[in-house]
Amino acid sequence: MYSERRHRFFFTAHFVKQWLLLLSFVVPASFSFAQQAIITDRSPAYTISANMDELVDKTNALTAEQVVQRKDFVNTQGRIPIYPNDIKNVWFRFSVSNNSGAARLFLNIAFSNLSHVTLYRVDGSKPVLLEEQGNAIPVSNRFAGSPNFVFDLKSPPGTTAQYLLHVNSTHPIIVPARVLTTDGLYADVNLQNIITSLYLGVLAVMFLYNLFLFFATRDNSYIFYVAYIFLLALAQTTFTGYEAKYLWPNNPGLNKYAVVITSILSSAAGLVFSMNFLRTKELAPRVHKWLQLLVLVYLVGLAGCLFSNVSVGYQILNFNGILGVISVLATSFYMARRNFRPAYFYLAAWMFFLITFVILILRNLAVLPYNNFTTYIIYVGSSLEVALLSIALADKINVLRREKEQSQAESLRRLEINQQLVKEQNITLERKVAERTEELQSSNNNLSVALQDLKDTQIQLVEAEKMASLGQLTAGIAHEINNPINFVKSNIKPLELDINDLIEIIDAYDGLHTAPEAEIQGKLAQIDKLKKQIDVSYVRDEIRSLVKGIHEGAERTAEIVKGLRTFSRLDESEVKIVDVHEGIDSTLVILKNAMPANITIKKDFQAHAEIECYPGKLNQVFMNILSNGIQAIKEKTEQGDESITITTRDLGDDKIQISIKDSGMGMTDEVRQKIFDPFFTTKEVGEGTGLGLSIVYKIIQKHEGKIEVVSSRGNGAEFILSLYRKLPPSAFD
Known part of the structure; x- marks a missing residue:
């Protein structure tokens, strides 16, 4: 019995077999029946397929009567007949002598993938049909217990008979045939079933295992x-x-x-x-x-x-x-x-x-x-x-x-190295924070409280390794605050002059109360002349403009201080409903001084801005991504009109998408795949810890959101954030 594996390898060895078949065909033809299969008590089985005559019917039209008369049969020469799929009809002839004393002999063909198999006994020169089987015929008439084609040769004891076997098949033809007694057949069938069962049992055990x-x-x-x-x-x-x-x-x-x-x-x-x-x-x-x-x-x-x-x-x-x-x-x-x-x-x-x-x-x-x-x-x-x-x-x-x-051992080794680098960076950052803080304190005493808060925030952030880059930005904050303060200061003197002019007019009107009635018209004329000289309408407009400027300067100062406090506060673990656009704007305020003049911020806010989030953490995300974008633009060798584009839009009713795209250097695929790894950085030692984007990734994960990066070398980078409007319950764990 052939397994499926044997079947498949018969096909894979197709050319080898064809060559071997060709050798067998050049053997001189035999015009008589092949050697008899003699069945005795000592030899209850005979492999008939290894020694019988074969005739390939290429016309697919020969009848048994015609085949009996043919003289061009070829002996199988000890091999089992095997034919490729292009051969559909093959005739075999053989003879059997029953010297065993067994009442019945059987022909067992241990290959069940044949369409039609027909057995004839040759009486004289006349073929007599004994039986037809095949897998194109119902199997109800097959030998019990065997899936093979089994034919009763109807050969009584002491007789010799000649047979014709016709195989017609749409499948490749293989004829491993044996002649057996009843006992031999049952032994063959039982052995076949036992071995097949054991084999399938092995497969079943391997399957379950x-x-x-x-x-x-x-x-x-x-x-x-x-x-x-x-x-x-x-x-x-x-x-x-x-x-x-x-x-x-x-x-x-x-x-x-x-x-x-x-x-x-x-x-x-x-x-x-x-x-x-x-x-x-x-x-x-x-x-x-x-x-x-x-x-x-x-x-x-x-x-x-x-x-x-x-x-x-x-x-x-x-x-x-x-x-x-x-x-x-x-x-x-x-x-x-x-x-x-x-x-x-x-x-x-x-x-x-x-x-x-x-x-x-x-x-x-x-x-x-x-x-x-x-x-x-x-x-x-x-x-x-x-x-x-x-x-x-x-x-x-x-x-x-x-x-x-x-991998864990290697990761631990790298972590130890990175921790050492982080310690060195922390020392450097602490020193820079102290230097910048001292400069700010000497520049404007009015910012002492804000600078102290900022210093405390910087120390906490460095200790937490979350915002190591914030200390590098504080040097420019004093300049940023000085601008609106100087603007307020410059408006005070003109405002004072305008107020004095108005007081002079008011004093002139007060003089009317004590002046004689005959002088009132003259004094009113003097007052009108004074008003024209002072240009009251202009003074009024100028006062409004100066007050408005002072108000804007105060608001700008408050906005900067508020932005600083937003990034230095310790309540960032509190979930709030906030305006995400305000968070982006406040981040841009903090980064304004670090941004070169040739960078234009383009904002396209289309989304409904209010979302539930951790505001401090989300502002930290904006800070790190925008800082990286500014740094990437600065690294370009050829500077032109550069830009950072910030876009928001709604993703259905439950999500918002935020895109931050820069025109910087971009990154290779290798770098892009590693940018969220802790301690990975492309900067020189001392310029970055490699924690910024790792923190960004963890913050977005904490919000159950998604972050994607689209970038290629020389074409800038785009960070796309997808956030839920209402945080899922798992985000509160």
Whole structure:
């Protein structure tokens, strides 16, 4: 009995077999019946297929009567007849002598994938039909307990009879035939069923074992292997005829497609498992694409089999199978040379199977005898293959654990190095914060409280390693606040002069109360002259303008101080409903002094701004991203009209999207993939801790949001934030 694996390799070894068949055809033709199969008590079985005459009917039209008269039969010369899919009709003739004393002899053809098999007994020169079987015929009349084609030769004891066997099949023709007594047949059938049961039992154990490992580890390698084992068992039972016998005995039409479809599916599943097991996507990307193409070819063959012709499926199995086996073995050998541990198991599994397959081929070529060992050794090879691959998958757990331990050790080592760097950076930052704070205190005593708060905030942020860059910005804050204060100061003197002019006019009006009535008109004329001289309308407008300027300067100062307090406060863990646009604007206020004159801020606020969030943390996100954008623009060798574009828009009713895009240097794919890693930085030592974007990522995670980066070298970078308007419950954990 042939397994599905044997079936598939018959196709993959198609060219070798054709060459061997060609050698057999050049042997001189025999015009008499082949050597008799003599059945005795000592020899209750005879492998008739290894020594009978064959005739290929290329016309597909010969009748039994015509075949009996033909003289161009060729002896099989000790080999089992095997034909490719393009040969549809083959006739065989043989003779049997029953010297065993058994009342009945049987012809057992241990290959159930033949469409029509017809047996004739030749009486004189006249063929007499004995029986017709095949997988295109209902199996109800087959020998009980066997999926094979079993014919009663109707050969009484002491008689010799001649027979014609006609095979007509849409499938490849293979005829491993034996003549047996009743006891020999039952022994063959029982052995076949026992070995098949043991083999399927091994597959079932491996199936359940790896399914358990999948549920325990959630590793996709196991589910791929489970699917492969299942499809392998399905193809095996279909190919050996058990499915046709027990599942659809009265629907033989399914047999036309069942074998090739299950063979294609199991072959494709084997390739998919091999790709996953050997990790070709990571370790050999080109080979991975090639194997994906082979899987696609299998699927095309499957479609061709269903909608065109079964031969298409067999051709795909022939050629694609050869390419698949060569490709997978070459890949595993390549992986083994690179010391990829699973590849050793894979090669060992295939070597065991290939050795048993070679034994099978040598048996079919009559180099080795046809016996139970050479017949069923292929099951041993297939079972060892399945078992070794299961062991390899189990070993993968240990490999992954070791890799994880090594990775953790390496991460710990890097963390220690980075911690040392952070300590050094903290010392530098603390020194810079102290220097800048002292400069601010000496510049404006009115900011002493604000500077003290800022200093405390800086110390806390440095200790928490969250906003190490804020200390570098404080040097310009005094200048930023001095601008509105100087503006207020410059408005005070003109305002004082304008008020004095108004007081002078008021005093002139007060003089009317004490002046004689005759002088009132003269004094009113003087007052009018004074008003024209002072230009009261202008003074009134100027006072309003000066007061407005003083008010704006005070508001600007308050806005800057408020922005500083926003980034230095300790209540950032409190959830509030805030205007996200105000948060962006306050961040821009803080960064204004650090922003070169050639950078234009473009704002396109389209979203409904109010969201529930941690305001301090979200402002920290804006600060880090905008600071990085400014730095990226400064790093450009050729400066022009640069810009930072900030866009907001609604994503349905429950989300808001914030985009911050700069025209800076951009980044490579390698850098983009690492920017959120803690301590990763492209800056020189002393210029950055590598914590900024890592903190940004964690803050967005805390909000259950999403952050994406679109960038390429030389084309700037865009950070896209997606946030919920109302925080999910998990964000409060």
